[in-house]
Amino acid sequence: MCGRYAASRSPEDLVEEVVATGLPVAPVAATDRAALRPSFNVAPQQQVAVLVAPRPPEGGGDAPDPAARLRALRWGLVPSWAKDPAVGNRMINARVETVTGKPAYRSLVGSRRCVLPADGWYEWQAVPKERSGTGKARKQPFFMAPPDGGLLGLAGLYSWWRVPDVADPDDPAAWLGTVTVLTTDAEPGLRAVHDRMPVVLPAEHWRRWLDRDVPGPEALALLADLPTGRVVPRPVQPAVGNVRNDSPALLAPPAAEELVGVVDPTTGELFA
DNA sequence: CCAGACGTTGTT
DNA sequence: GTCTGG
DNA sequence: CCAGACGTTGTT
DNA sequence: GTCTGG
Numbered sequence A: 001m002c003g004r005y006a007a008s009r010s011p012e013d014l015v016e017e018v019v020a021t022g023l024p025v026a027p028v029a030a031t032d033r034a035a036l037r038p039s040f041n042v043a044p045q046q047q048v049a050v051l052v053a054p055r056p057p058e059g060g061g062d063a064p065d066p067a068a069r070l071r072a073l074r075w076g077l078v079p080s081w082a083k084d085p086a087v088g089n090r091m092i093n094a095r096v097e098t099v100t101g102k103p104a105y106r107s108l109v110g111s112r113r114c115v116l117p118a119d120g121w122y123e124w125q126a127v128p129k130e131r132s133g134t135g136k137a138r139k140q141p142f143f144m145a146p147p148d149g150g151l152l153g154l155a156g157l158y159s160w161w162r163v164p165d166v167a168d169p170d171d172p173a174a175w176l177g178t179v180t181v182l183t184t185d186a187e188p189g190l191r192a193v194h195d196r197m198p199v200v201l202p203a204e205h206w207r208r209w210l211d212r213d214v215p216g217p218e219a220l221a222l223l224a225d226l227p228t229g230r231v232v233p234r235p236v237q238p239a240v241g242n243v244r245n246d247s248p249a250l251l252a253p254p255a256a257e258e259l260v261g262v263v264d265p266t267t268g269e270l271f272a
Numbered sequence B, D: 001c002c003a004g005a006c007g008t009t010g011t012t
Numbered sequence C, E: 001g002t003c004t005g006g
Helices: A011-020 A085-089 A203-210 A216-221
Strands: A005-007 A039-042 A047-052 A069-075 A093-095 A113-118 A120-127 A138-145 A152-162 A175-185 A196-198 A232-235
Touching: A005 A113, A011 A047, A011 A069, A011 A113, A047 A152, A047 A203, A113 A175, A113 A203, A120 A152, A120 A196, A152 A203, A203 A216
Parallel strands: A069 A175, A093 A175
Antiparallel strands: A005 A039, A005 A120, A047 A069, A047 A113, A113 A152, A120 A138, A138 A232, A152 A175, A175 A196
């Protein structure tokens, strides 16, 4: 499901676009700026741009800073009890149906919710070998995105904790920030490619989803009955499979011969 | 009780 | 087959 | 998610 | 940390 996506906007453009939705966002910290490289091929274990809640009031009685923050977090959640950060290799997704029952995720639902800004995400359609002209099993990548190029917000959970081995709290290595993407059943228009998809949260829900004062169950209720049809699939270059490839050319339509045996998800028929 | 996992996807 | 690296 | 490795010794 | 498996 969601193990690869595109996020090609600069941090400054992201902030501007999110502010335009009505959600205040603080300027990007210099330390995060360098990590927030625009990319057409974002992969697990990389630093990704994540919207997190406004900073809670510090000390006593101060009003909270109302602005959300755009932070760089590592994709692949590492819970604070993890002895080996390699557990994050497997925790790139959390099923929304079961998230409240999972030890690795349950505690995050109440106060560590986030939004991952994205252009769209990639899914690979399995092409059975008997259908592909070559007689070999293949996978054809699709890009799922709004036709108008609009910004998506993927619902996620994150973790942020002090690494005890590093003495200096000002050392960037003294803190580990990681994130996972919530997944759900694919909407009907996408199921011919893949049966799961990330939870795509409309911009009008971002503020409450991020709000630490909104209890977990109430926040999860925001994810029920989300609108469908905003995202449409289109076949793209197989080169997207290698994360070292990163350019807008990945989104070009493949040659017709690449699509032998591939089901057009918009019609359910094979590509001609 | 301690030891060990803690996750999702897709596939034959 | 399974894990790591990107 | 896919691509690519899958190993050890000793050396700078 | 917290739950499951033994």
